[in-house]
Amino acid sequence: MNDADTQQLAQQFWQQGYIYVANFFDSRLMNEYQDLILNHYGDTPSFTHNEEFLKKSYTEVIPWFPQREGVSPFDKVDQNNRLTALTDAILGFGWNNQYSMVMLSKAGTKGQAWHQDCPSDDDQQFNVNRLIYTMDINDNTGGQVVVRPGTHKLGVMTVGDPDEEFGDQVEIAPNKGDLIILHGHTWHKIRPTNVTRVSTNYRVAPKGVADDITDICVYRNMRYQFSTSKVIEERG
Ligand SMILES: O=C(O)CCC(=O)C(=O)O
Ligand SMILES: [Fe+2]
Numbered sequence: 367m368n369d370a371d372t373q374q375l376a377q378q379f380w381q382q383g384y385i386y387v388a389n390f391f392d393s394r395l396m397n398e399y400q401d402l403i404l405n406h407y408g409d410t411p412s413f414t415h416n417e418e419f420l421k422k423s424y425t426e427v428i429p430w431f432p433q434r435e436g437v438s439p440f441d442k443v444d445q446n447n448r449l450t451a452l453t454d455a456i457l458g459f460g461w462n463n464q465y466s467m468v469m470l471s472k473a474g475t476k477g478q479a480w481h482q483d484c485p486s487d488d489d490q491q492f493n494v495n496r497l498i499y500t501m502d503i504n505d506n507t508g509g510q511v512v513v514r515p516g517t518h519k520l521g522v523m524t525v526g527d528p529d530e531e532f533g534d535q536v537e538i539a540p541n542k543g544d545l546i547i548l549h550g551h552t553w554h555k556i557r558p559t560n561v562t563r564v565s566t567n568y569r570v571a572p573k574g575v576a577d578d579i580t581d582i583c584v585y586r587n588m589r590y591q592f593s594t595s596k597v598i599e600e601r602g
Contacts, residue, residue: 367448376455383518383552386538390448390545391498398439400500400542403468403564406430406437418597426475430468440466443498443568449545453570456547457494460573464493464580471563477509477556479528482584486522486551493550493580496568499540509556509563511538511546518549525602528586529555550580 367387379385407428432440443449444463453461471477484493503509514535517523537557540546548554550571556563571579581593589599 367452372452372455375452379456379547379549382515383549384513384515384554385547386540387452387545387547388541389543391443391446391543393543395442396498396500396542399498399566400564402432402437402439403430403470403500403566404562406432406468407470425478425481427469427471427478430470431465432468433466440566443566449496449568452547453494453496457570457572461494461570462573462575462577464569464571464577466566466568468564468566471509471556471559473559473561473563475559477558477563478554480523480530480553480555480586482523482553483550484579484584485582485589486584489519489521489551490572491575491579492518493569493571493575495546495548495550496570497540497546497548498566498568499544499546500542500564500566502541503563504539504541506560507563508558508560511540512536512555512557513538513548514553517553518551521551523553523584523586526586530586 375385375387407430433444444466483495485491497511501507503511512535514532538546569580571577578593582589582591582598585601587601588597589601590596591598
């Protein structure tokens with residue numbers, strides 16, 4: 367990837383609210399991550415979210431924060447020069463690293479309903495997801511990523527069916543080693559899973575954005591606060 371490609375991807379990010387780059391990471395590194403991830407969860411991962419959240423958000427995801435536990439191979443993506451260059455091109459040089467988070471969805475679960483990762487009332491206050499895929503996602507596995515291009519420019523998502531299908535949505539089926547960078551205000555959802563699905567998110571934000579901005583997530587039927595496990599606003 368040369369400088370012109372990087373600039374073009376950054377432009378595309380601001381137009382569409384996301385970019386998808388195939389074959390960004392070395393497959394050996396992805397295999398190392400996948401092994402560490404599956405080892406961590408073991409055979410019977412359990413949910414940490416409460417029933418009300420699961421029911422209303424359709425979101426059955428089990429998080430893990432490997433760098434907080436000192437699992438040092440996860441530092442390698444943070445130190446990847448091409449990823450840093452791309453992040454610089456998107457956000458300018460003033461951005462902060464937030465954390466890395468692995469998300470696991472068990473086979474036969476609902477994935478995630480449409481959401482914005484953080485409050486979307488102020489267009490200056492947002493996170494950016496740098497999503498790394500350590501396994502292939504396709505029609506057989508389920509768990510495809512669905513986005514609505516341009517919705518990062520439209521403020522708070524409309525109230526409606528949490529899982530609605532839209533004519534302008536785009537479905538992405540990332541393979542091992544692919545990268546998706548997603549603006550936190552871009553509407554996104556995850557399809558139901560047929561197999562255990564994992565993704566790893568290296569979250570960043572522009573300077574001046576609070577580190578806990580993603581504590582509150584916006585769904586079409588509610589706003590939810592993770593730290594208190596509470597629905598803080600019913601919508602619709
Ligand atoms: O697992 C994914 O592909 C994306 C998950 C997601 O919604 C996020 O990281 O904010
Ligand atoms: Fe999200």
